[in-house]
Amino acid sequence: DAGITQSPRHKVTETGTPVTLRCHQTENHRYMYWYRQDPGHGLRLIHYSYGVKDTDKGEVSDGYSVSRSKTEDFLLTLESATSSQTSVYFCAIRGGLDYEQYFGPGTRLTVT
Amino acid sequence: KNEVEQSPQNLTAQEGEFITINCSYSVGISALHWLQQHPGGGIVSLFMLSSGKKKHGRLIATINIQEKHSSLHITASHPRDSAVYICAVPRTYSGGGADGLTFGKGTHLIIQP
Numbered sequence: 001d002a003g004i005t006q007s008p009r010h011k012v013t014e015t016g017t018p019v020t021l022r023c024h025q026t027e028n029h030r031y032m033y034w035y036r037q038d039p040g041h042g043l044r045l046i047h048y049s050y051g052v053k054d055t056d057k058g059e060v061s062d063g064y065s066v067s068r069s070k071t072e073d074f075l076l077t078l079e080s081a082t083s084s085q086t087s088v089y090f091c092a093i094r095g096g097l098d099y100e101q102y103f104g105p106g107t108r109l110t111v112t
Numbered sequence: 113k114n115e116v117e118q119s120p121q122n123l124t125a126q127e128g129e130f131i132t133i134n135c136s137y138s139v140g141i142s143a144l145h146w147l148q149q150h151p152g153g154g155i156v157s158l159f160m161l162s163s164g165k166k167k168h169g170r171l172i173a174t175i176n177i178q179e180k181h182s183s184l185h186i187t188a189s190h191p192r193d194s195a196v197y198i199c200a201v202p203r204t205y206s207g208g209g210a211d212g213l214t215f216g217k218g219t220h221l222i223i224q225p
Contacts, residue, residue, distance in 0.1 A: 010212040033212055043155075045203060045212040058212055059113075059203075090155060097191065099209060101200075 003027045004104040006091050012110045018080040021107050023061030031094035032074040033101070034058075034066065038085040043090065049074055081111045114139040114201050118216035126224055131186040134220045135199030142208045145200040146173050146181050149197050149218070157200070158184075189223045 003026035005103060013019050025031060034046040035058075045058030047066040055066050067075045078085055091104040115138040125131055135144070143162040149155045159166050159173040161182075166173050169188075175182040186193055199216040202209040 018128065031210055035212075040217070042198065042217040043200075043213075045214075048212050059214075094210065098143070098160050100157045100160045101209070101213060102118040103147075103159060105154045109215065 004091060004093060005104060006089075006104040006107050009094045009105065010108045012112060013081050014112055015082060016080050019081050019109065019111075020092075021089055021109070023076070023104055025072050025074075025093050027093075027095065028071055029095040030071075031070065031095040033092040034064075034074065035090045035092060036060065036085075036103070037090060038087050039105075046076065046089075060061045061103045069106060078109075079108075083111050085109065086111045114141065114203060114205075114214045116150070116199055116201055116214055116216040118199050118219050120219060122218065122220045122222075123187055124222045124224065127190060129189050129195070129223075131189050131221065131223075133184045133197050133199075135182045135184070135216055137180050137182075137199075137201045139201075140177070140180070140205055141201045142205070143202070144175055145213065146182075146184050147198040147200060147215075149196045149198060151195070153195075158197075186221075191223045191225050194222050 004025040007022045010046045033048045035043045037043045044060045049055045065077045089107045092101045117136045119134045146159040170187045172185040196218040198218045200213040203214045205211045
């Protein structure tokens with residue numbers, strides 16, 4: 001499982017509140033990713049990181065920010081949650097001999 | 113930006129049948145990923161391939177780079193194979209996957225006993 005954990009695993013929050021999701025890895029991988037998964041859209045990239053303090057936008061980055069102050073932690077922040085951000089969020093890392101992507105267990109976020 | 117199409121979207125089959133799931137993409141790639149997601153479960157990487165064929169147990173993945181097409185086959189299918197199968201390619205050719213993946217919408221497979 002490449003030592004990836006996500007917290008929290010489930011969260012219900014109200015519209016307009018800030019939310020931070022955490023991805024933690026134990027194997028010192030350089031590349032980390034945040035994806036969201038929605039019915040009818042599949043998985044889509046939100047942001048990714050290619051090192052400490054090095055991040056870039058993906059295809060659905062509006063309304064999200066990220067930070068990576070340590071190799072092992074990649075944080076995803078919704079500054080002011082909206083109902084359209086109700087989704088399942090997956091963190092992933094790029095590693096292994098073939099540079100496969102390994103996914104965390106996911107965080108189910110509901111914005112009411 | 114790469115576009116990925118999978119077919120079929122849904123597939124129901126009887127135990128023991130040979131299953132084929134198809135994936136087409138629009139831009140040349142360095143490698144293609146096949147992933148599996150069980151209901152309510154996490155996402156597991158099955159294969160990453162850049163040419164030819166790979167086999168793991170009853171699963172076989174093939175890719176034709178010239179035709180921009182890949183297939184995932186399951187031989188002697190079993191109810192435990194019931195899952196969503198997702199094809200993914202690098203988001204950009206130059207990124208090679210380092211800048212993330214673009215995913216198909218998935219094939220929902222049900223194997224009935």
